[in-house]
Amino acid sequence: MATTTTTTSSSPSSAAQPPPLPIIDSHIHLYPSSxxxxxxxxTPDHPLASQHSVTEFRAATCTSPSQSLSGFILVEADRANSSSQDWTFPLQEIAWMRRLATGTPREGEGHAPADAPLCLGLVPWAPLDRGPAELERYLAAAEREAGPEAWPKVKGFRYLLQDKPARVALAxxxxxxxxxxxxxxFVFEVGVDQHRRGKAQLEEVVExxxxxxxxxxxxxxxxxVLNHLCKPDLTIINQTDPSFIAxxxxxxxxxxxxxxxxxxxxxxxxxxxKLKERSAEDIFAAILPWLAVVVAAFGPSRIMFGSDWPVCTVGVGEGAWRKWHKVVDMVCDLAGLSLEDxxxxxxxxxxxxYKIE
Known part of the structure; x- marks a missing residue:
């Protein structure tokens, strides 16, 4: 009688799983109510006119067996500066960043000593428009305010160009x-807005x-580091539109x-x-032409995930971080990215x- 040999194959669940992919959220804004x-x-009626802290950010993010949040880059939140001449509030922001990065919160600020390791990088404001001598003076003041423990976490600076007069960045x-x-x-964080300012602002960035x-x-x-795809007009539906082509x-x-x-x-x-209220799948389908261009142009080695939290929640709601995470996950799948990519x-x-170790 023939002997039947039974071969036991490993089920997918028993196969070795790849290690979790860490997530660095490369663009968030935080600020205390004080x-x-x-x-x-x-303004008092602004939808973001309340404290947004690490506590709320942690609650907004998602983790899964295949991914985990390992940290964030904290980007300045546009403190008033009187046309770059008054540094009081920007330096106050750096002092607050120091407390977060070093785990020394004031009561009610919404972060704890244990949150400090999440802060992987800081990007404060800087008066780029005032010339190199004034910038050097500001950098010295910023270093004093940050202190020796937090200053190494300052990876770059931002001066928002999106609402400034034309050709400021070419002076x-x-x-x-x-x-x-x-x-x-240091890195320079580029915040421009093609949607509202037109192609001239993009041409200015190139120059x-x-x-x-x-x-x-x-x-x-x-x-x-270019923010937010340079804010294209995602309301258009025709890829022959001059705005999309530019x-x-x-x-x-x-x-x-x-x-x-x-x-x-x-x-x-x-x-x-109306599209903000739709599912991640619907949003992905609607903005695929823009996402495809970015992946094709820069490739995964020069693209980074960022949520723009809490700005991303306006009109979207509390699930905005998870919704955007899902959109980006679909980008990875459609592009056929390898595990390394x-x-x-x-x-x-x-x-x-950002030269993060």
């Missing part, structure tokens, strides 16, 4: 200030980068400089109100751009 009056944009003083940041090893790198040794060229052209032009990175963030703010997008690119 300093709401220092925010330049805040000699601004360009020389960018070169100062490059020499000091700004060219001038900031012109004649500069490679290792001293400032790194640029944005797409700018993305491929900007990506030619290897010292530029793009944050996959901020899209909810540019959506039609996914690791770059979720955390590796942020580590590389």
């Amino acid at each position: 300093e709401l009056s220092t925010l330049a944009w805040l 000699d003083e601004f360009v020389e200030g960018l070169k100062v940041l490059g020499r000091r090893g 700004m980068i060219d001038r900031a790198h012109d004649g500069v040794e490679e290792e001293e060229k400032v790194v640029f 944005w797409r052209t700018a993305m491929f032009t900007l990506s030619k400089c290897h010292r530029t990175y793009m944050k996959l963030s901020g899209c909810f703010s540019e959506l039609p109100d 996914k690791a770059m997008l979720w955390s590796g690119t942020a580590k590389q751009a």
Whole structure:
């Protein structure tokens, strides 16, 4: 009688699972209720006119067996500065950042000593428009305010260009200030808005980068991190629209400089109100043309996940972080990213751009 040999195969659940992919949220804003009056944009009826702290951020994020939140980059929240001439509130923000980064909260600020390791990088405001000498003076004041423990976590600076007069970033003083940041090893965070300011603002960014790198040794060229896909108009539906074509052209032009990175963030703010309320799948389908351009232009090694929390919640609700996370997860799947590429997008690119150990 023939003997039947039974072979036992391993079930998928018994197979070795890959280690969890860490997530670095490369773009969040936090501020305590005690300093709401220092925010330049805040009005009493603004939907974000309340404290947004690590406690709320932790509650907003999701974790799963395959992914875990390992930290965030805290970006300045646009404190009032009287056209770069009054540094009181920006330096106050750095003092608050220091308390968060060093685990020394004041009562009621919404973070605890145990939260300090989550803060992987700080990006305060800086007066780039005031010229290199004034910028150097500000950097010295910022270092004093941050103190020796938190200063190493300051990875770069931001000066929002989205609401500034045209060609501010092309002034000699601004360009020389960018070169100062490059020499000091700091990133420049680029916040522009094609949706409301048109293609001229994107063209300005292209020229700004060219001038900031012109004649500069490679290792001293400032790194640029572009926020929120440069805020394209996601209300349009026709890819032959001049706005989409101008944005797409700018993305491929900007990506030619290897010292530029793009944050996959901020899209909810540019959506039609009705679309914000739809599922992650519907949003993904609606903005796929823009997402595809960014992936094609920059590749996963120069794209990083960012939520733009809590701004992303406006019109979307408390589940906004998880909804955007799901959209980005679908980007990874549709692009057929390898495990290594996914690791770059979720955390590796942020580590590389901001020099996080």
